[in-house]
Amino acid sequence: MAKATHMQDHFAQVAEHYRNVRTTDEAPIHYICQRLAERGCTRAADVGCGAGRYDLLLLQKMPELHLLCIDRSVEMLRHLTEHLREAGVDRFEPVQTGVDELRLKDNSLDAVFTFNAIHHFDFPAFIRNASRALRTRGQIFIYTRTPEQNAKSVWGQYFPGFLDKEQRLYSQDQMRTWVEASGCVLSNVETFQFTRRATVARLLQQAHARHYSTLSLYETQEFAEALQTFERNIQSQCNSSDAVVWDDENVLLVIESQPSN
Ligand SMILES: C[S@@+](CC[C@H](N)C(=O)[O-])C[C@H]1O[C@@H](n2cnc3c(N)ncnc32)[C@H](O)[C@@H]1O
Numbered sequence: 001m002a003k004a005t006h007m008q009d010h011f012a013q014v015a016e017h018y019r020n021v022r023t024t025d026e027a028p029i030h031y032i033c034q035r036l037a038e039r040g041c042t043r044a045a046d047v048g049c050g051a052g053r054y055d056l057l058l059l060q061k062m063p064e065l066h067l068l069c070i071d072r073s074v075e076m077l078r079h080l081t082e083h084l085r086e087a088g089v090d091r092f093e094p095v096q097t098g099v100d101e102l103r104l105k106d107n108s109l110d111a112v113f114t115f116n117a118i119h120h121f122d123f124p125a126f127i128r129n130a131s132r133a134l135r136t137r138g139q140i141f142i143y144t145r146t147p148e149q150n151a152k153s154v155w156g157q158y159f160p161g162f163l164d165k166e167q168r169l170y171s172q173d174q175m176r177t178w179v180e181a182s183g184c185v186l187s188n189v190e191t192f193q194f195t196r197r198a199t200v201a202r203l204l205q206q207a208h209a210r211h212y213s214t215l216s217l218y219e220t221q222e223f224a225e226a227l228q229t230f231e232r233n234i235q236s237q238c239n240s241s242d243a244v245v246w247d248d249e250n251v252l253l254v255i256e257s258q259p260s261n
Pocket of ligand 1: 011022047048049050051052053054070071072073076097098099100114115116117120121213
């Protein structure tokens, strides 16, 4: 309970700057849109939608889409609503609820998405809930990083204690086992690789903003010391243009509910 409250406070605090301090990947959105084009997608939900950076991309690329934007955080949903309205998009409905209390209508959706949020959820319960809501041949898309992928990131490599603190991420094997046990079908696991470049200033700005919730798990003094070491570590990695370069990797699980016939 204390952990859940801590996370809720964290997301309330970061909501205003969240989109600016995270790196948004367009490649998984292109992939999702291509997959959904085959069957059409008019109604979907994004669970743990945050401040709406992926929702805007989905809504722009799928002009027929109506999207339920679901999140526990009132602050995130406020910033999502502003963001989508400013972009002239109104085909969305913000829904403020925790995933445990979420009751999606049976057979009502073509797709359910979750980006960078599955490690905050009970995975089997999420799949059960989402698959019940899917229409025949509907799909669930889970974009996340595994513990191994986390270890390769600039944070995993150079921020002291980052990997020990982050114990919530699910391994690919664990997720596969849960999907199979649910009676759904894991139809694809797509890996995305990105070569990232960032200045030291940008990385420090992200860390100060606690852009990954992992960074909110440090005590104040512990964080200050880790941040100093991180700065030294990344300074030593800078190339001649003062940038740090590394490869990030993420994974997209594509899950189909069993056809009902
Ligand atoms: C890491 S953020 C990702 C936000 C967004 N998907 C993105 O990639 O920008 C995780 C989001 O999940 C939400 N969240 C965490 N636990 C939740 C829960 N149990 N029920 C609903 N939303 C939750 C948080 O409020 C936060 O907005």
